[in-house]
Amino acid sequence: LPSLAYSCAQMQENEAKAAKASGLEMWTLMSRAGQAAYHTLRVHLLQGTKPNHITVLAGKGNNGGDGYVVAEAALKDDINVLLGQVGDHMSLKGDAATARDRFLAAGGVITPIDDAFTIPDDTDAIVDGLFGTGLSREIRQGPFTRAIDLASKSKAKKLAIDIPSGLHGDTGNVLGTVLSADATITFIGVKKGQFTGKAPQHVGILYFAGLGVEQAFDEIVSSPAAELVAFNRVRHRFMPLRPLAAHKAAFGKVVLLGGNNGMSGAIRLAGEACQRTGSGLTRTLTHPASQQAVMFGRPELMVTAAQDVNAFSHWIDWATVLAVGPGLGQDDWAQGVLRLFLKHASKPSVVDADALNLLAKSPQHNPHWVLTPHPGEAGRLLGIRCPCT
Numbered sequence: 127l128p129s130l131a132y133s134c135a136q137m138q139e140n141e142a143k144a145a146k147a148s149g150l151e152m153w154t155l156m157s158r159a160g161q162a163a164y165h166t167l168r169v170h171l172l173q174g175t176k177p178n179h180i181t182v183l184a185g186k187g188n189n190g191g192d193g194y195v196v197a198e199a200a201l202k203d204d205i206n207v208l209l210g211q212v213g214d215h216m217s218l219k220g221d222a223a224t225a226r227d228r229f230l231a232a233g234g235v236i237t238p239i240d241d242a243f244t245i246p247d248d249t250d251a252i253v254d255g256l257f258g259t260g261l262s263r264e265i266r267q268g269p270f271t272r273a274i275d276l277a278s279k280s281k282a283k284k285l286a287i288d289i290p291s292g293l294h295g296d297t298g299n300v301l302g303t304v305l306s307a308d309a310t311i312t313f314i315g316v317k318k319g320q321f322t323g324k325a326p327q328h329v330g331i332l333y334f335a336g337l338g339v340e341q342a343f344d345e346i347v348s349s350p351a352a353e354l355v356a357f358n359r360v361r362h363r364f365m366p367l368r369p370l371a372a373h374k375a376a377f378g379k380v381v382l383l384g385g386n387n388g389m390s391g392a393i394r395l396a397g398e399a400c401q402r403t404g405s406g407l408t409r410t411l412t413h414p415a416s417q418q419a420v421m422f423g424r425p426e427l428m429v430t431a432a433q434d435v436n437a438f439s440h441w442i443d444w445a446t447v448l449a450v451g452p453g454l455g456q457d458d459w460a461q462g463v464l465r466l467f468l469k470h471a472s473k474p475s476v477v478d479a480d481a482l483n484l485l486a487k488s489p490q491h492n493p494h495w496v497l498t499p500h501p502g503e504a505g506r507l508l509g510i511r512c513p514c515t
């Protein structure tokens with residue numbers, strides 16, 4: 127996959143410019159997109175086995191047009207095709223209408239997606255050409271949801287053209303309903319929403335086809351929406367090679383605050399993670415009830431346990447970096463820990479879990495902090511209710 131990701135608006139605004147700069151007609155792009163989708167279907171999704179029957183679901187835009195190109199290619203390979211069309215196929219325009227006409231000329235038949243529409247049990251694969259980058263609002267109950275419901279119930283393998291229909295290409299949010307794909311083939315540039323939000327659940331294996339204009343596209347769009355970073359490319363920033371004669375004191379001192387009575391797990395795991403990722407020295411500051419659980423079987427972790435949180439002051443001063451919150455709770459002890467932490471708030475710190483919940487009650491901003499909220503904590507901090515809680 128390429129390393130730059132784009133928004134849907136960037137795709138829509140610049141595809142034609144990239145085609146022009148590459149000396150290609152827009153129809154050529156659609157034709158290549160459909161051929162790439164057909165290739166992905168045959169080679170990757172069906173692993174080279176020839177299907178007897180495929181179902182193509184077509185919407186009203188160019189995503190549907192790509193679907194018609196797939197359908198035409200399949201017909202020419204003597205594969206039976208059920209082409210389900212949402213709405214009147216006569217309303218298709220431009221290249222999508224050309225793709226439809228070519229499919230009809232090759233002997234294809236268009237079946238409207240109405241209340242009587244079904245997907246046969248023995249279809250080998252479903253190709254989703256309902257919505258691509260043009261999805262702009264919630265999908266309402268009707269033929270689109272019927273098509274998506276039927277596809278979801280089918281055991282056939284599913285290939286999404288460009289984006290699984292219902293997934294928003296910018297956010298990865300589901301707009302009403304979504305067709306979960308086994309694989310997605312995306313064109314020209316990858317879209318940010320193929321990696322964020324609910325995308326991992328619905329995109330399946332993501333394939334990319336640049337259609338011969340990807341380079342021009344990257345040059346035209348100077349500020350992509352996101353950069354995809356593979357861990358191997360950046361691991362040296364986190365775990366640089368260490369001098370053979372180095373000493374533990376050269377690699378920083380982490381102090382973790384949390385682990386209230388009955389909540390020793392998170393602080394211990396956080397401590398272990400610090401050790402694994404290279405901290406020279408790691409000390410946890412916990413409630414006395416958690417001391418044994420944190421230390422047991424993890425002798426490299428240092429622990430200071432105290433009911434009176436003032437005992438922690440010295441170690442907070444000692445730290446290079448702090449993390450507060452794992453297993454902290456919200457009782458008097460937890461509030462005392464947070465107050466103490468706030469007195470040292472200029473140290474680089476990770477603020478997590480219950481520290482965020484306490485902070486949400488009297489919010490403050492600090493440029494030295496990295497906040498790591500889950501969606502519920504983020505909702506509390508932002509003063510909005512997260513539907514996930």
Ligand SMILES: NC(=O)C1=CN([C@@H]2O[C@H](COP(=O)(O)OP(=O)(O)OC[C@H]3O[C@@H](n4cnc5c(N)ncnc54)[C@H](O)[C@@H]3O)[C@@H](O)[C@H]2O)[C@@H](O)CC1
Nearest residue numbers: 141155156187188189257258259260261262263264265288
């Ligand atoms: N423009 C290009 O250069 C290329 C475009 N291609 C394909 O074209 C797609 C984009 O095509 P379009 O811009 O036509 O967009 P789509 O085919 O994604 O659909 C747009 C249509 O759906 C409607 N719509 C949006 N949300 C809706 C909702 N919730 N309920 C009902 N209708 C809704 C819009 O009003 C519009 O009529 C890409 O994802 C890609 O698959 C490819 O052919 C490659 C080349």
Ligand SMILES: [K+]
Nearest residue numbers: 254257287289
């Ligand atoms: K799609």
